[in-house]
Amino acid sequence: MTSETPFLRLQARTQRFTLGAPREFRVTPDGSRVLFLRASSGEENRTSLWSLDVGTGVESVLVDAAALTGTDERLSEEERARRERSRERSGGVVGYACDAEVRKATFALSGRLYVVDTLSGELAELATNGSVVDPRLDPTGSHVAYVADRGLRVVDLATGADRALSEPGNEQVAWGLAEFIAAEEMNRARGYWWSPDGTALLVERSDRGPVTRWHIADAAQPDREPTAMAYPAAGTPNAVVSLVLLGLDGSNVPIDWDAERFPYLVEVHWSAGGPPLIAVQSRDQRTIQIRSVDLASGATALRFTRTDPTWVEIIPGAPAWTSDGRLVVVSEQDSSYRLLIEGEPVTGPGLQVRSVLRVTDEVLFTGSEDDPTQIHVYRTSKGETQRLSTAAGVHIGGGDAALTVLSSWSLDYHGPRVEVLRDGAPVAKIDSLVADPGLPLNLSMLTVGSRRLRCALLLPNGYQRGAAKLPVLLDPYGGPHAQRVLRSSSAFLTAQWLADQGFAVLVVDGRGSPGRGPAWDREIAGELADVPLADQVDALQAVAEEYPDVLDTERVAIRGWSFGGFLAALAVLRRPDVFHAAVAGAPVTDWRLYDTHYTERYLGLPDDDPASFTRNSLLADADGLRRPLMLIHGLADDNVFPAHALRLSAALFNAGKSHYFVPLVGATHMPPNGEAGAESLVRQQVDWLLRELNVSGSTATPTEMGAGG
Template structure:
């Protein structure tokens, strides 16, 4: 290795250029503080908790891990590592924090220990409590901290006294105050308790995973180590039992009752000032859900609103919620788009496809949305911030790009990316006027992505096309590398420079790279997303084929040399492509692929394919390990590399092993690259770097370059 910094090395050491970038913003209600996380350099993993004055732009560290730990390295429990895997967190230091209602006190963990920081210029200090500590959260008045340790929900005074357990522990299978695996992995509910607005009680989830079947994740490179036991709810098997209780600081307990037989999933909970707790519960098949209010005196629930869908109902960030005057805020499928509904009124129409609710104010709501079918311009790959009120929607973000925001009162933090510039720009705005910019310490990439966003084929499939730096028309057609995710929840065609850096690096190795967001990917329309019902294999693969063939009409694509690579769902799609359409795809790299959907989790898989016991033919049709999955053209085999982390507890290595066995039995040549000690995230620097280099070598060999 030479002394010159290469893109694979930089991409790995900066954790995809995320280190040093500010994130996790909170704005105080009085508009005097913006709190956020950021490491000190673009290669420093340890996040520091910062406070910024929105009017002067001055910032100071509120909690520095190097100081609080005395320079010692972090020590993470197995539970904390698993929690970070669920939220795809690869950084260190302060990776998450929670605040009181005035944003004057923050609570967080370091090495499983509990710390608090005074955000008005005070100090940070440790509270000595039983550990390892998970998910500490201050009460709204800042007088106490609730946290989870040893499966128990505990509370300690902010001065460090009075520590006690409010519930638990109850044994190895029961936890109080934590989100179960399926909620954290698929519902994006990462918490399991909520403070009452008056700080006198908490709404707490009790999880019993005794019914969940046990899997064992072994480390074959270290046979002396005992395999890790994982409670994994695979499709068609039992989920954890989740209930709720209201726990008073006085020791009282009131169990919350709802129809758990009909709605076993606790999808979300919300509790805000002046209103009762609000729950969103779902049916197991996710075709029905109910919004419930909770009587805090009796624990009884009342149905506020119900929804049904012939395919499934999606969950969205920021909802459900209450408006200050007590109306339900939700996002629903209406008029061919995702619409914002408040009370009995729908506030957005066909021009907006709402993705998330960012803030609920007294006069309006702040939302994230993309252009709907009724918009004047398609805005391929863009997402904007809108202020929505009774009289319509007004765009807040400016310029082509991918935008989000955090708001409280008059102060808004706008986070914006574009195709033209690396990283994100973070602007602090008060009453519509920019007052400060939050500095990023993220490294500038050693290459620039030159993605061209377009639409392809009769279906107008959103695509990004990347050609080698310096390419000219006289250079002729190029071998093609399809680089999709291609499945639910994972948009790749976005107006953000850094999102296309890896694709550009592959392009600079001599490929025309195509990223296609076919049916099933989000943010276009409910019908677009739900087209994959019962048919991952047909719909998502067909759209990749349509995209590459349509783009070849006006781009320099050599359709005689087409490869495909992907990770997770993209890995499934890559393997699917070379096995079932060898007439189109000539080589594939399948990273951590789901090969047998019976081995993937309940909430995700059953949403799209149903119960495997009731629909075995659907699972067989979408599997890669059945005769149908392997494809019929055994005489036309294509090179396939399968890559898998052996420590992956999300898409377990059994997926790759079963596919390899099926391929071997069918006489289909392939390569398997096992990654010892690697999870679904592949965070290790050397592994991430060399994995890119090995992929290029495989692709060039396979395509005769």
């Protein structure tokens, strides 16, 4: 980090020091080359497509995104929505797809369609009908399918002919796109799948007609019409999702399953190992069926069932066939998420499988053992499990079990170190170009209390223990299915900067956080408020006992975003004896206003248990506010709608409770990306917290209840 660039600005410029990190790896079947995406530097926002020659270790750029797009990139509404769901902020080549031989790759830039020969580097732009979204080559490399104007089209590479396979018919229907719930909550980003021989596709058809319409208006631009969005709030209708087999010969075969009982299409897998597989889930999420598809009739047959009285966890990447036709699933057994092949577990109890990365003859997957702060990459080998990552840290895999690309994060260095392993042995490296944050960590990783809560305590650099007690700032996400306490320096850069402003910063992962097994996950069922809050309080008190000369428990603040924002507001509303100020960013304040799949997993349907929704929401607590509270919300947020913060603010105002409200004009659920705005957002929070905690040296006078209203 240069002295001329403040940390917060550099963090925004580098997208939290992720630019320049290699990602999206594809390996050739013969293991000679690896394709990947990477920006040309840690401060370049446009991602290009690269190739590594494994034998020589030489990297070469196949597609220079800057040369193709310049500085202007135009995105369709559908592409903007895809990137918002995936939290993608980069430009250039943000995704690509290959044929089975990885001889060709296709991608979209500014809605235009390109195909590149990965050996020669020859690049061709193809004429299309509409702005291109999610192009994909068929496995034989003869056709490219893409979505445009919510319809699915196919280009014949030999002739250049472009034709529609399916068209929406009306503005409520989309073909080939993952619907909102799949993309936001089920980790499914795609909506169509090629057959292994390239003659047909399984295509999602989604109809958002039954979904309630919500509106986002730009109050700063009153001449603009509000934007209507189909948003499936808890207890309301979802989009109607179906699956159709479309042949290049014009055939059309609907796929049949009990969609009334199993409305969620979780995953689709189609490979040469067997017939297509679909995973479908019930609305109450207590059952997932894995079914195979008969291509002639569209009928489906049950292959495997997963059930749980609370909910069934979705594990990305499964089901799948091995190359020789064995069924791969992940299921709950022996208090663990275990990998099963043909119904037999190949991972032992205590190894929590987190994702299936690739299935060929063997399976490449990630998991955690006794330490949930570490994630490792594993492969199966002749019915046994081999761990490929050896050092402590967070590891992500690409490629396959034979030629694996291992991206490794650690507390000992910044950014990933990327190695290519052949049968587990290193054979090449891929450069990481992430910027140096220039921020050393003063970090202690802790395990506290009877629940063995994982925590990270960050103190100011140069701080001498015992010199003076520090005000405490809790900085959690704190909710289910997300993790903050990981053995990666990248996870704690913002927290360290906050500590250097004069805080003891405590980050806590409570019950429901990944890596500790099904029982741990389900302890949050029905209790989105009390359980996460209890874990934050218990961790704080345990760490304060261990560090009595460091933590000043008379000056405790909490900040968070999204679920963390909900938790921050909850903390000052329900535990003002512990928390003395809070910053709540994009908080969920009423779970009736959040989406179906997430909310109903934990709380069920609002009409079935309205008391649970009231108990786990914040609006009824407004009258009890006794501590300073700052609310922040993006006014263009289509995930946690601005109504959440606005309704809480209104309830506080009507109860006579002063508070701060910072509206972010034009901002979505992702915080502002501009350098000045990103810096201002964090600095305003810190200045306000220091003032409200009456920290010596702050520039303003504390108020009894905060300011504004």
